[in-house]
Amino acid sequence: MDARQGVPPADAVPKADGRAEPAGRTTVQERVLRRVAEAASAEAIGVGIGDVTARLGRYRGDLALQIRSPFPVPDLDDEAAVAAAVPVAERAAAIQIELRDRLETLLGRGIGRVEIRIDGAKVSTRRRVR
Numbered sequence: 001m002d003a004r005q006g007v008p009p010a011d012a013v014p015k016a017d018g019r020a021e022p023a024g025r026t027t028v029q030e031r032v033l034r035r036v037a038e039a040a041s042a043e044a045i046g047v048g049i050g051d052v053t054a055r056l057g058r059y060r061g062d063l064a065l066q067i068r069s070p071f072p073v074p075d076l077d078d079e080a081a082v083a084a085a086v087p088v089a090e091r092a093a094a095i096q097i098e099l100r101d102r103l104e105t106l107l108g109r110g111i112g113r114v115e116i117r118i119d120g121a122k123v124s125t126r127r128r129v130r
Contacts, residue, residue: 030056033107037065040102044095046072047122062112065103070120092116 037054045052047069057064071088074081096114104111 028107033063036106037067037099037103040106041067041069041095041099044098044102045069046124051122059112062110063103063107064113064115065099065111066115066117067099068117068119070122071118072124073121075123088118092118 034054034056037056038052039049041054042049042052045067051069053068055066057066071091073088074085076082096116100111100114103109
């Protein structure tokens with residue numbers, strides 16, 4: 001009999017639900033974790049992935065994440081966009097929570113700290129429909 005017939009390999013480790021996983025371990029390189037963090041951060045912040053730099057560390061047994069990125073801001077000549085804009089500090093706090101939750105799901109690891117360092121501004125322009 002083989003695995004297709006429901007018999008696990010000899011080195012399989014039984015799980016709580018009765019299924020088996022092969023023995024061994026999977027190692028994910030730090031650069032992979034960093035790139036995933038950069039991609040998720042760029043998407044959450046609203047900038048290109050090339051604008052974001054992520055550093056990983058440890059915080060109380062979990063991952064710590066430090067993000068450096070410019071933040072999108074409205075064109076200051078666009079009064080309606082400026083009036084509708086959420087303050088940068090408030091947006092950054094919301095993005096910290098979003099990133100923690102999203103990266104815990106994507107990486108399968110606890111995220112104990114998310115630090116966002118805003119190192120510039122990117123003026124976002126409104127697109128007009130013709």
